[in-house]
Amino acid sequence: MVWLRRTTLYLFIVVVAVNSTLLTINAGDYIFYTDWQWTSFVVFSVSQSTMLAVGAVYYMLFTGVPGTATYYATIMTIYTWVAKGAWFALGYPYDFIVVPVWIPSAMLLDLTYWATRRNKHAVIIIGGTLVGLSFPLFNMINLLLVRDPLEIAFKYPRPTLPAYMTPIEPQVGKFYNSPVALGSGAGAVLTVPMTALGAKLNTWTYRWMAA
Numbered sequence: 144m145v146w147l148r149r150t151t152l153y154l155f156i157v158v159v160a161v162n163s164t165l166l167t168i169n170a171g172d173y174i175f176y177t178d179w180q181w182t183s184f185v186v187f188s189v190s191q192s193t194m195l196a197v198g199a200v201y202y203m204l205f206t207g208v209p210g211t212a213t214y215y216a217t218i219m220t221i222y223t224w225v226a227k228g229a230w231f232a233l234g235y236p237y238d239f240i241v242v243p244v245w246i247p248s249a250m251l252l253d254l255t256y257w258a259t260r261r262n263k264h265a266v267i268i269i270g271g272t273l274v275g276l277s278f279p280l281f282n283m284i285n286l287l288l289v290r291d292p293l294e295i296a297f298k299y300p301r302p303t304l305p306a307y308m309t310p311i312e313p314q315v316g317k318f319y320n321s322p323v324a325l326g327s328g329a330g331a332v333l334t335v336p337m338t339a340l341g342a343k344l345n346t347w348t349y350r351w352m353a354a
Contacts, residue, residue: 184279184286188326191243192278193337195219196271199249200341204266209257216249238289244281248274263342271338275330283323 198219199212220242227240255270256262 184283184322185326185329188279188282188322189275189329189333191245192248192275192330192334195245195248195278196252196274196334196338197341197344199252199274200266200270200338201345203253203256204263204342204345207261209253209261212249212252212256213246216245219245241286241289244285245278247281248278251277267339267342268335271335272331274338275332275334276327278330279323279326 195216199215202215203209203212205211223240223242227242230240231237251273252266252270255273256266259265259269
């Protein structure tokens with residue numbers, strides 16, 4: 144029965160990585176579909192950084208090996224590039240979908256785990272904060288390399304959007320002046336409890352395996 148539970152758990156880890164990627168594709172309009180990437184930057188920065196933290200810390204604490212968080216982020220990146228290729232094959236431009244930059248933030252999580260000699264609590268507090276702070280920064284740099292998002296938006300609107308959700312020019316400065324700063328601040332606060340949740344899920348998994 145032990146081998147069966149371990150096999151089930153390994154399959155679960157793979158499913159978590161795949162599903163987190165699919166959920167991010169559905170939730171991350173700001174970065175996947177260039178029509179909304181500027182107007183929704185803060186909201187989806189938080190959603191994706193918290194999603195990354197939960198899965199990455201769960202995977203890393205389960206293996207106990209620094210580097211597995213980066214491996215987890217790499218899995219998500221590969222699946223996203225597959226989605227990008229699928230849209231490109233359908234005739235959409237190369238810039239229509241932008242692959243998020245998960246890997247550097249996951250590397251910071253691994254670095255925290257290694258530098259603190261595998262201290263779970265340090266990973267939750269320090270690592271979670273670093274993921275929330277860094278994710279919007281890396282992704283904004285990535286988005287700046289994309290050609291005019293409004294041009295892409297009006298020329299190639301997302302096919303699943305209804306007519307009344309046609310992209311509009313973002314009113315930068317009326318709601319917040321710096322989406323990176325707001326996304327990093329909110330992410331730094333919210334990613335920590337989500338990292339703690341990933342660590343707790345790992346504890347429950349070990350108890351289930353030992354039962």
